[in-house]
Amino acid sequence: xxxxxxxxxxxxxxxxxxxxxxxxxxxxxxxxxxxxxxxxxxxxxxxxxxxxxxxxxxxxxxxxxxxxxxxxxxxxxxxxxxxxxxxxxxxxxxxxxxxxxxxxxxxxxxxxxxxxxxxxxxxxxxxxxxxxxxxxxxxxxxxxxxxxxxxxxxxxxxxxxxxxxxx
Amino acid sequence: xxxxxxxxxxxxxxxxxxxxxxxxxxxxxxxxxxxxxxxxxxxxxxxxxxxxxxxxxxxxxxxxxxxxxxxxxxxxxxxxxxxxxxxxxxxxxxxxxxxxxxxxxxxxxxxxxxxxxxxxxxxxxxxxxxxx
Amino acid sequence: xxxxxxxxxxxxxxxxxxxxxxxxxxxxxxxxxxxxxxxxxxxxxxxxxxxxxxxxxxxxxxxxxxxxxxxxxxxxxxxxxxxxxxxxxxxxxxxxxxxxxxxxxxxxxxxxxxxxxxxxxxxxxx
Numbered sequence: 001x002x003x004x005x006x007x008x009x010x011x012x013x014x015x016x017x018x019x020x021x022x023x024x025x026x027x028x029x030x031x032x033x034x035x036x037x038x039x040x041x042x043x044x045x046x047x048x049x050x051x052x053x054x055x056x057x058x059x060x061x062x063x064x065x066x067x068x069x070x071x072x073x074x075x076x077x078x079x080x081x082x083x084x085x086x087x088x089x090x091x092x093x094x095x096x097x098x099x100x101x102x103x104x105x106x107x108x109x110x111x112x113x114x115x116x117x118x119x120x121x122x123x124x125x126x127x128x129x130x131x132x133x134x135x136x137x138x139x140x141x142x143x144x145x146x147x148x149x150x151x152x153x154x155x156x157x158x159x160x161x162x163x164x165x166x167x
Numbered sequence: 168x169x170x171x172x173x174x175x176x177x178x179x180x181x182x183x184x185x186x187x188x189x190x191x192x193x194x195x196x197x198x199x200x201x202x203x204x205x206x207x208x209x210x211x212x213x214x215x216x217x218x219x220x221x222x223x224x225x226x227x228x229x230x231x232x233x234x235x236x237x238x239x240x241x242x243x244x245x246x247x248x249x250x251x252x253x254x255x256x257x258x259x260x261x262x263x264x265x266x267x268x269x270x271x272x273x274x275x276x277x278x279x280x281x282x283x284x285x286x287x288x289x290x291x292x293x294x295x296x297x298x299x
Numbered sequence: 300x301x302x303x304x305x306x307x308x309x310x311x312x313x314x315x316x317x318x319x320x321x322x323x324x325x326x327x328x329x330x331x332x333x334x335x336x337x338x339x340x341x342x343x344x345x346x347x348x349x350x351x352x353x354x355x356x357x358x359x360x361x362x363x364x365x366x367x368x369x370x371x372x373x374x375x376x377x378x379x380x381x382x383x384x385x386x387x388x389x390x391x392x393x394x395x396x397x398x399x400x401x402x403x404x405x406x407x408x409x410x411x412x413x414x415x416x417x418x419x420x421x422x423x424x425x
Contacts, residue, residue, distance in 0.1 A: 002203030016216050016237055016238065016241065017363070019231070019234050019359070036203050042231070050177070050263075066247075071192070073207065073210060073211050074211065075181075076207045076211075077187070077207055077208060077212075079213045080187055080188070080191055080203060080204050080207050080208055081183070081184060081187035081208075083191070084187050084188075084190045084194060084195065084204060085187060086188060089191075089194055089195060089196075091195055092270075093195070093196065093200060093271070094270075094271050095199055095269065095270060096270065096283060114255060115248070115251040115252065115255075118206050118207075118251040118254055118255060119207060119210060119251055121240070122203070124199070124202055124203055124206060124254065124255075124258055125255060126255075126259060126262050127259055127262060134262075136198060136199050136202075136203075136258065138203050152357075168300065171300045171302060174302065175302075177306075179307055181346075182309065182312055182313075185313065185316055185343065186316065188339065189316045189319045189320055190338060191340075192320060192323050192335070192336065193319060193320075193322060193323060196383045198328075198329065198331060198332055198335070201323070201332065201335060202335060204319075205335055205338065205339050209339060212346075213342055213345065213346055216346045216349070217346070217349060218352075220349050220350070220353060223302065224353075224358060229328060231359060234359070235358050235359045235362055238362045238363075238366065239349070239362065242345070242362075242365060242366055245366075245369060245370075246342070246345070246369060249369070249373040250342065252373075252377075253338055253373055253375055253376040253377060253380075256376065256377050256380035256381065257326040257331060257334060257335055257338065257376065257380050259380070259384065260331055260334075260380040260381070260383050260387075261329070261331040262340060263384050263387050264329065264330075264331055264383060264384070264387045265387070266329050266331055266332075267328070267329075275376075296338070
């Protein structure tokens with residue numbers, strides 16, 4: 001990924017945050033984002049070797065995935081609200097930690113999977129060690145989705161977005 | 168008019184989830200369950216509140232308001248990434264801190280998360296290769 | 300429709316919820332519990348600043364404060380969590396030793412040594 005791309009992302013942020021479009025502010029933006037892009041262009045897209053078209057396709061897939069994730073977040077919130085506003089929450093809770101192995105290869109895909117696990121009903125990812133995930137589950141039922149060979153549907157989604165797997 | 172009603176609905180449901188989060192944080196028996204309430208509730212309710220704010224701002228359309236709405240959208244996107252990450256950092260720190268935890272069997276003995284129940288810590292809770 | 304009273308009610312409600320969360324900060328059995336409470340209060344503050352900006356009629360000014368506050372809240376939580384993780388399992392002291400008594404190895408390796416040591420300790424300490 002060339003430094004030019006980093007420069008354009010930085011410039012977009014600058015114009016959005018400053019909100020002024022005269023020559024002075026835009027010039028300052030060009031200078032500072034050029035400096036940042038020159039010094040640290042390898043940080044933003046570290047190890048990202050895909051072509052530009054593939055990157056845009058990935059972003060589109062990611063937005064589609066976010067839509068699915070948003071539905072899961074709403075479900076998770078109703079789950080939490082039902083638990084915390086019930087009369088005796090301790091009768092419904094049955095917390096325990098489960099552990100599973102993921103098939104995802106890249107770090108970023110694992111990061112997205114861990115965040116998704118945190119946002120789906122009843123589970124929070126505690127620790128990732130290489131390809132082993134430790135997940136804290138709040139009830140037996142929410143653990144049931146993860147206890148088998150892995151997180152199933154969610155892992156397939158993440159693999160579809162980042163590694164070209166089938167959904 | 169319709170926008171106003173949408174704003175009210177969005178903010179009221181956001182407030183409902185904030186209440187659920189707060190009640191969960193106060194009532195749940197141990198640290199790990201509280202993390203569940205905090206990590207999930209805050210993400211959605213902040214999104215709902217800021218979405219309501221975006222709708223309210225976009226009632227009178229202008230370039231400046233469009234920019235403000237864009238910044239609000241940026242905050243929503245940022246919280247979507249940052250909130251689960253912060254949650255994960257906290258629960259990871261607690262896991263290494265060996266925070267006492269609550270299970271259904273220890274709950275029957277009458278222990279609360281609020282008490283110092285070090286003796287109830289079951290080492291089987293931690294996977295074997297994580298023992299220090 | 301004049302929505303200003305509605306927003307004021309929302310602000311008061313969020314303030315009340317923050318007060319309730321303060322219970323967890325004050326009475327939390329462990330340090331990590333207090334940190335969790337502070338994090339939740341910080342996220343509520345993000346919303347609160349936006350609402351105050353709307354009531355004040357100057358959202359475009361308050362929005363920058365909100366952005367900075369959201370960033371700062373995240374960094375605070377992350378730093379505190381990492382700090383308590385570090386002190387609960389003190390890292391091995393190889394980096395300090397290499398600082399005090401530099402070995403005769405090549406320069407490049409020595410620059411890399413502390414980062415590598417802390418990285419491996421991060422994986423092995425638990």
